[in-house]
Amino acid sequence: MTGLALGCRINRKSLFDRKHYFYADLPAGYQITQQRLPIAVNGSLAYSICVGKKPAQVVPRTVRVKQIQLEQDSGKSLHDDLRSQTLIDLNRAGVGLLEVVLEPDMSCGEEAATAVRELQLILQALGTSQANMAEGQLRVDANISVHHPGEPLGIRTEVKNLNSARFLAKAIDYEIQRQISELENGGEILNETRSFDYKLGCTVPMRDKEGKQDYRWFMPEPNLPPLLLYDSGSLPAGVDPQQVINIDWLRERLPELPSVTREKLVRQYGMLPEHSVALLNEVGLLEFFQNVMKETRAEPKRVTSWVLNTFLGFLKQQNLAVSESPVTPAALAELLDLLDRKAISSSAAKKVFEELWRSEGKTPTQIVAEKKLELMQDPEELEQLCRATLEAHPGVVMDLKKGNPRAINKLIGLVRKTTLGRADPAVIKEVLERQLSS
Numbered sequence: 450m451t452g453l454a455l456g457c458r459i460n461r462k463s464l465f466d467r468k469h470y471f472y473a474d475l476p477a478g479y480q481i482t483q484q485r486l487p488i489a490v491n492g493s494l495a496y497s498i499c500v501g502k503k504p505a506q507v508v509p510r511t512v513r514v515k516q517i518q519l520e521q522d523s524g525k526s527l528h529d530d531l532r533s534q535t536l537i538d539l540n541r542a543g544v545g546l547l548e549v550v551l552e553p554d555m556s557c558g559e560e561a562a563t564a565v566r567e568l569q570l571i572l573q574a575l576g577t578s579q580a581n582m583a584e585g586q587l588r589v590d591a592n593i594s595v596h597h598p599g600e601p602l603g604i605r606t607e608v609k610n611l612n613s614a615r616f617l618a619k620a621i622d623y624e625i626q627r628q629i630s631e632l633e634n635g636g637e638i639l640n641e642t643r644s645f646d647y648k649l650g651c652t653v654p655m656r657d658k659e660g661k662q663d664y665r666w667f668m669p670e671p672n673l674p675p676l677l678l679y680d681s682g683s684l685p686a687g688v689d690p691q692q693v694i695n696i697d698w699l700r701e702r703l704p705e706l707p708s709v710t711r712e713k714l715v716r717q718y719g720m721l722p723e724h725s726v727a728l729l730n731e732v733g734l735l736e737f738f739q740n741v742m743k744e745t746r747a748e749p750k751r752v753t754s755w756v757l758n759t760f761l762g763f764l765k766q767q768n769l770a771v772s773e774s775p776v777t778p779a780a781l782a783e784l785l786d787l788l789d790r791k792a793i794s795s796s797a798a799k800k801v802f803e804e805l806w807r808s809e810g811k812t813p814t815q816i817v818a819e820k821k822l823e824l825m826q827d828p829e830e831l832e833q834l835c836r837a838t839l840e841a842h843p844g845v846v847m848d849l850k851k852g853n854p855r856a857i858n859k860l861i862g863l864v865r866k867t868t869l870g871r872a873d874p875a876v877i878k879e880v881l882e883r884q885l886s887s
């Protein structure tokens with residue numbers, strides 16, 4: 450499914466090989482992988498990077514997928530500096546994994562991080578993997594080289610086992626700069642394996658044999674037969690469909706991919722592309738948005754802005770996941786409805802939201818009633834308050850008459866203070882101007 454989603458050619462027959470190496474992270478002394486004939490080849494991964502701010506420009510990019518192979522994971526070496534010893538975590542040694550090998554088509558850390566993020570979303574949509582980088586379900590080995598324009602690629606180094614998109618970007622950008630200064634100072638780049646020290650923010654050569662081992666010794670894996678896949682046209686007669694993989698069957702059942710979901714959001718709601726990117730980037734946020742949309746009459750633009758700015762802002766500030774939010778989609782929908790039918794002002798809406806966040810269980814309508822936040826519906830009440838404000842502040846009125854344009858804002862502010870934000874500033878301005886000119 451991953452191969453199909455990345456537009457690869459799926460090999461109907463793929464082979465397993467043993468890659469021999471002697472190192473403590475793989476006690477068998479070899480790793481089963483697919484070197485000669487992997488399961489999928491020649492695909493591409495499309496992603497977009499945002500450049501600039503306000504308005505941000507979404508620039509499409511593609512990286513070619515060389516191949517996808519099935520192989521075994523190895524163990525993990527943990528270096529204990531304090532006792533100068535190395536511990537080996539063998540929990541994943543021998544467990545199957547899927548490796549996606551990309552062609553060297555990316556030119557900076559941000560591109561790589563964004564491409565990996567897109568891959569992560571695709572894997573999650575397919576259900577291939579939960580692809581949580583912090584938990585090691587998705588890891589990246591980054592190969593980095595530098596070269597002058599028009600010249601062939603330089604010698605590459607490989608930074609192993611990056612487990613966050615942020616570290617991936619940092620490691621790559623650091624390595625690019627390191628290689629450039631190394632070459633400018635007359636040095637040379639070694640084809641070595643490095644690791645990223647996230648505390649120091651730099652890459653360091655791996656201090657053990659892992660960096661230099663020669664494991665180019667492959668042989669066909671004698672215990673595993675070739676892996677055979679079929680399509681509807683090549684299914685052997687009389688075969689139990691449960692016992693074989695039918696590629697056409699899988700292709701028909703591919704779920705909607707994130708790029709398609711984003712296009713739909715842009716089309717359906719007239720959303721900016723960068724907003725559709727942001728909605729998909731946070732686990733559960735799109736669903737939250739859609740649930741709000743189902744229950745509110747507010748415009749999609751307003752809902753998007755509240756979900757991406759206010760709601761996401763509060764989540765980030767408190768380091769919470771969407772599923773941990775104290776505000777439900779129904780509550781936000783109700784709040785936006787109040788705003789939509791001008792029952793409250795936008796500043797009151799912010800207050801209601803803060804209150805919703807704090808006091809789980811109360812509805813926006815209850816909060817508005819308790820805190821007396823509803824917009825003043827009685828025009829006479831506002832007329833009186835405006836008149837009283839003008840009488841109480843003759844100095845400001847004089848200022849205004851002398852031509853100070855800021856005085857009107859001061860008056861509006863004074864009225865808003867007495868109405869506790871319950872009157873719309875535009876309406877206050879109208880009333881004040883009318884009273885002043887009469």
Ligand SMILES: Nc1ncnc2c1ncn2[C@@H]1O[C@H](COP(=O)(O)OP(=O)(O)OP(=O)(O)O)[C@@H](O)[C@H]1O
Pocket residue numbers: 550551552553590592593594602603604605607
């Ligand atoms: N000169 C280069 N500069 C940057 N990247 C390169 C260069 N040459 C190859 N690459 C990239 O390096 C990667 C090679 O990965 P691959 O897994 O095939 O080999 P490997 O690193 O030798 O294998 P492994 O890490 O599994 O032992 C590919 O993603 C390829 O695009």
